[in-house]
Amino acid sequence: xxxxxxxxxxxxxxxxxxxxxxxxxxxxxxDAVVIARTEVERAPxxxxxxxxxxxxxxxxxxxxxxxxxxTHLDSALDFGDREWIGIPFLAGTRIAGANIVLSHGxxxxxxxxxxxxxxxxxxxxxxxREPRSFAREGLVxxxx
Numbered sequence: 044x045x046x047x048x049x050x051x052x053x054x055x056x057x058x059x060x061x062x063x064x065x066x067x068x069x070x071x072x073x074d075a076v077v078i079a080r081t082e083v084e085r086a087p088x089x090x091x092x093x094x095x096x097x098x099x100x101x102x103x104x105x106x107x108x109x110x111x112x113x114t115h116l117d118s119a120l121d122f123g124d125r126e127w128i129g130i131p132f133l134a135g136t137r138i139a140g141a142n143i144v145l146s147h148g149x150x151x152x153x154x155x156x157x158x159x160x161x162x163x164x165x166x167x168x169x170x171x172r173e174p175r176s177f178a179r180e181g182l183v184x185x186x187x
Contacts, residue, residue, distance in 0.1 A: 060097025064167075067186040068099045071153065071177055073169035075100030076186075078157075079113055080165040086110075093117055096165065105147060112143025113168060120154060126184040127155040131176040150174035155187035 064076040078097035086092050092110040101109065119139040120128055131151045133141045144152060149170040157165040167187045169177065177183070 057096065061099065062097075063186060064097040064099040067167060067169060067183070070182055070186075071169045071179060072171075073100070073153070073177065074149065074172050075170045077101070077106070077109070077113065077168045077170075078165065078186075079110075079117065079168065081117075081163055083114070090114075093165075100170075109143065109147050112140040112147070115140030116144065116152070116154075116168075117166060122156050127153060127180060127187075129153045129176055129180045132174045134174065144170070148172050151177070153177045153180055153183050155183040157187045 060078050064078050067073070068076040076097075076099050077095060079093040080096050082094045083091040084094045086107070090111065091114070093114045095106065095110060098106055116138060117140075122128060129151075130136060130138070130141075130153075133145050133150055133152060147170075149172060151171040151174055153169040155167045156163050157167065167183055169183055171177065
Protein backbone atom coordinates (compact mmCIF):
# COMPACT_ATOMS: atom_id res chain seq x y z
CA UNK A 44 0.00 0.00 0.00
CA UNK A 45 1.39 3.39 -0.93
CA UNK A 46 0.74 6.35 1.30
CA UNK A 47 1.07 9.91 0.07
CA UNK A 48 4.50 11.28 0.99
CA UNK A 49 4.39 12.92 4.39
CA UNK A 50 7.00 15.71 4.37
CA UNK A 51 7.46 15.37 8.14
CA UNK A 52 8.71 11.77 7.75
CA UNK A 53 11.65 10.34 5.86
CA UNK A 54 11.08 7.53 3.36
CA UNK A 55 12.69 5.12 5.83
CA UNK A 56 10.35 6.24 8.62
CA UNK A 57 7.29 5.82 6.35
CA UNK A 58 8.48 2.34 5.41
CA UNK A 59 9.08 1.41 9.05
CA UNK A 60 5.63 2.67 10.08
CA UNK A 61 4.02 0.73 7.22
CA UNK A 62 5.75 -2.42 8.46
CA UNK A 63 4.60 -1.63 12.01
CA UNK A 64 1.00 -1.29 10.75
CA UNK A 65 1.29 -4.66 9.00
CA UNK A 66 2.64 -6.29 12.17
CA UNK A 67 -0.18 -4.76 14.23
CA UNK A 68 -2.75 -6.03 11.72
CA UNK A 69 -1.43 -9.58 12.03
CA UNK A 70 -1.08 -9.51 15.83
CA UNK A 71 -4.51 -8.00 16.45
CA UNK A 72 -6.31 -10.08 13.82
CA UNK A 73 -7.73 -6.92 12.30
CA ASP A 74 -8.74 -6.22 8.71
CA ALA A 75 -6.85 -2.92 8.52
CA VAL A 76 -4.56 -0.72 10.62
CA VAL A 77 -3.88 2.99 10.27
CA ILE A 78 -1.19 4.88 12.18
CA ALA A 79 -2.12 8.56 12.20
CA ARG A 80 -0.32 11.63 13.48
CA THR A 81 -2.14 14.37 15.39
CA GLU A 82 -0.97 16.91 12.81
CA VAL A 83 -3.45 17.66 10.08
CA GLU A 84 -2.94 18.13 6.36
CA ARG A 85 -5.04 20.00 3.84
CA ALA A 86 -6.84 17.69 1.44
CA PRO A 87 -7.31 18.82 -2.18
CA UNK A 88 -10.86 19.80 -1.14
CA UNK A 89 -9.45 22.12 1.53
CA UNK A 90 -10.53 19.89 4.42
CA UNK A 91 -8.19 19.44 7.33
CA UNK A 92 -7.47 15.72 7.76
CA UNK A 93 -5.23 13.68 10.05
CA UNK A 94 -1.84 12.90 8.55
CA UNK A 95 -1.29 9.17 7.97
CA UNK A 96 2.12 7.82 8.87
CA UNK A 97 1.58 4.09 8.23
CA UNK A 98 -1.17 1.84 6.91
CA UNK A 99 -1.94 -1.76 6.03
CA UNK A 100 -5.08 -3.33 4.59
CA UNK A 101 -6.49 -0.33 2.69
CA UNK A 102 -6.24 1.07 -0.82
CA UNK A 103 -5.28 4.70 -1.42
CA UNK A 104 -8.74 5.89 -2.47
CA UNK A 105 -10.40 4.22 0.51
CA UNK A 106 -7.79 5.67 2.85
CA UNK A 107 -8.37 9.24 1.69
CA UNK A 108 -12.08 9.06 2.53
CA UNK A 109 -11.51 7.09 5.73
CA UNK A 110 -9.21 9.89 6.95
CA UNK A 111 -12.31 12.12 7.18
CA UNK A 112 -13.89 9.66 9.60
CA UNK A 113 -10.67 9.28 11.58
CA THR A 114 -10.30 13.04 11.90
CA HIS A 115 -13.77 13.29 13.47
CA LEU A 116 -13.34 10.13 15.53
CA ASP A 117 -9.98 11.31 16.84
CA SER A 118 -11.43 14.58 18.10
CA ALA A 119 -14.41 12.79 19.70
CA LEU A 120 -12.46 10.23 21.74
CA ASP A 121 -11.27 11.05 25.25
CA PHE A 122 -8.62 8.59 26.38
CA GLY A 123 -8.15 10.04 29.85
CA ASP A 124 -5.67 7.68 31.51
CA ARG A 125 -6.63 4.71 29.32
CA GLU A 126 -4.03 3.05 27.12
CA TRP A 127 -6.64 2.10 24.51
CA ILE A 128 -10.34 2.29 23.63
CA GLY A 129 -12.25 -0.53 21.97
CA ILE A 130 -15.58 0.10 20.25
CA PRO A 131 -16.96 -3.31 19.19
CA PHE A 132 -20.26 -1.99 17.77
CA LEU A 133 -19.77 1.30 15.94
CA ALA A 134 -23.29 1.13 14.50
CA GLY A 135 -24.83 1.69 17.91
CA THR A 136 -22.79 4.76 18.79
CA ARG A 137 -23.25 8.47 18.31
CA ILE A 138 -19.54 9.14 17.97
CA ALA A 139 -18.47 11.65 15.34
CA GLY A 140 -16.89 9.91 12.37
CA ALA A 141 -18.45 6.51 13.11
CA ASN A 142 -20.74 6.65 10.05
CA ILE A 143 -17.79 7.24 7.72
CA VAL A 144 -15.89 4.31 9.25
CA LEU A 145 -19.03 2.15 8.93
CA SER A 146 -19.43 3.17 5.27
CA HIS A 147 -16.05 1.54 4.61
CA GLY A 148 -17.38 -1.76 5.94
CA UNK A 149 -15.71 -1.59 9.34
CA UNK A 150 -17.97 -2.40 12.29
CA UNK A 151 -15.40 -2.36 15.12
CA UNK A 152 -12.46 -0.14 15.98
CA UNK A 153 -9.64 -0.36 18.51
CA UNK A 154 -7.60 2.79 19.16
CA UNK A 155 -4.46 3.47 21.19
CA UNK A 156 -2.86 6.90 21.54
CA UNK A 157 0.82 7.30 20.67
CA UNK A 158 2.26 9.26 23.61
CA UNK A 159 5.91 10.18 24.10
CA UNK A 160 7.10 12.15 27.12
CA UNK A 161 3.51 13.07 27.99
CA UNK A 162 2.77 14.47 24.53
CA UNK A 163 0.21 12.81 22.26
CA UNK A 164 1.72 12.41 18.80
CA UNK A 165 -0.98 10.35 17.12
CA UNK A 166 -2.89 7.10 17.37
CA UNK A 167 -2.98 3.52 16.12
CA UNK A 168 -6.38 2.50 14.70
CA UNK A 169 -7.25 -1.17 14.11
CA UNK A 170 -10.45 -2.06 12.26
CA UNK A 171 -12.59 -5.18 11.95
CA ARG A 172 -15.42 -5.79 9.52
CA GLU A 173 -17.37 -7.86 12.04
CA PRO A 174 -19.02 -6.17 15.04
CA ARG A 175 -17.19 -7.71 17.97
CA SER A 176 -14.38 -7.07 20.42
CA PHE A 177 -10.80 -7.76 19.49
CA ALA A 178 -9.39 -10.92 21.10
CA ARG A 179 -6.22 -9.22 22.34
CA GLU A 180 -7.29 -5.58 22.77
CA GLY A 181 -4.53 -4.61 25.19
CA LEU A 182 -1.93 -5.56 22.60
CA VAL A 183 -2.74 -2.43 20.57
CA UNK A 184 -0.91 -0.30 23.15
CA UNK A 185 2.28 -2.25 22.32
CA UNK A 186 2.18 -0.83 18.80
CA UNK A 187 1.54 2.70 20.02
